Amino acid sequence: MTKGERGTPLTRLYDQAFRARHPIYASIELTYTCNLACYFCYNPVQRKAQNRVIPLSERREDLLSFEEMVDVLDQLKDLGILYLTLTGGEPLLHPRFWDIAQAAKDRSFALRIFSNGASITEAVADKLQALMPHCLEISVHGARDETAEALTQVKGSLQRQILALGYLRERGIRVFLKCVVTKLVEDQLEEIRALADRFDYPIYFDPVLTISDDRQLYPLELRASDEGIARLYRTSGLNIGNSPFEREPEDFNCSVGTGVLHITPFGDILPCVQWKQPVGNVRQTRIRHIWDTSPLLLAAREANMKSAQAIRDTVEDHAYCAHCPGLSQLRTGDPLRPDEQYVRVAQIRSHVAKEAAGRS
């Protein structure tokens, strides 16, 4: 659902589905292979200068086959999933990407594709136009070559993305842009928004970085400064959040345990992309059985429902504090423990709000 739709028949229907534990969202990581090597990437492969371990890369021969993937799509359809995200790595680099995407389309999923856009040529854009997914979501890492390349570690990455945005716009493909606000880009937020405006695509800024899947903290080295985050909240007209599909807290903090599932390239099923404890594997158990019986999924749902109260009880600036139970689980083992990044952002937001109130 898009922001601003709360209280509509659609959001009420989705809320009703969440209460009934009818999952609506699923994501599949097709591959961890990527043509960029973003310094803050949470995937534990395709690392260049980051000095990271690569446990999952040792299992790459275990990638789900095309036939297994189609079976997964059938199971997700039977489960009632509406929004299906294909992600990675860079999903367009999967050797059977187009077959998988078409199979998903044939099963009437609203198909979201998370891509870095850097491999989208005119020919690829033509194929995307024929496929017509629900949307592409593309991360941009700056409005200047030097900052984008410092992050992606690939020369020309921004120019390739800019070309891609033009191809996609010409073909009427819906795109949402995303930008993680790092210390590299904190002084160019309006330039980045202007870049998005050139193509008339909305852009969402997110001030929170996630640690790597294998719990290393190196992505946090790129955190924006307090002043950079304050600038984000002081600048009028910026969309802030990690996605236009992000839910705002109501009965549930988010979708985990109640409306979402995530599947890795190796068939592991996770409660969500951020909650890294597998609840099963598609090669061993039917997804419906896991959804109905997994104690961990039920525990994730309980944590999800208790999150808002836990934040109110423990964070002074709780009115401004977002929370990701999966991230807290990954980092601390406790899904209800506030993450220091969200707490810091809340403090800064509170400060900015007080400033604004003082001026009025």
Added chain:
Amino acid sequence: MSNPSCPKRNPDVSWRSIEGQAVLIHNRLGEIQVLNELGTYIWENLDTEPLSLARNIAERYEVSQDEAERDLLEFVETLRASGALADDEG
């Protein structure tokens, strides 16, 4: 209703029935439709031969066959106007 053919769903419309209501997402237009109970029943059963579908509607909702056919035709026209049906459907 004289032996009409089954309307076909537009392949660019994604959909699921959620808690008894069909949600239709028009991927080209970026628009979303939520159907009511009767609309959901018709949408889910579009592959059924229309006269049979009208009979099923008449039984399910306890209305006359004429009324069911009228409702069905009207709803199919609404779907067509919204772009939910394939263009080549005659």
